[in-house]
Amino acid sequence: MQQEKRYSQMTEHELRQEIAGLQEKARKAEQLGMVNEFAVLERKVQMARAYLANPEEYKPGEIYEIEGAPGEYFKIEYLNGVFAWGYRTKGDGKEEALPISMLKRLK
Known part of the structure; x- marks a missing residue:
């Protein structure tokens, strides 16, 4: 196998x-x-x-829209590999990790 x-x-x-x-x-x-x-x-x-995305394009302290969740935003506190750790701006303040591929740069 x-x-x-x-x-x-x-x-x-x-x-x-x-x-x-x-x-x-x-x-x-x-x-x-x-x-x-x-x-x-x-x-x-x-x-x-x-794993196809470039982690260097994502910056701690910046806010990104969450793909597939219109109107929901995520603020990056830090990156660990291909995961962005932070919190949802309208969430309960709990830290969570999202794959960077789920984050879209704000225009």
């Missing part, structure tokens, strides 16, 4: 192939009404995309 590679060990090409495969599985799960499976696959897509 072959052990799967971690996203951090994959090349850009492998990540793009993984994302395409996950998106296809997610599409099928959505068509079949498998809501939980769809959500898990969508989260995996976001994680794989995070």
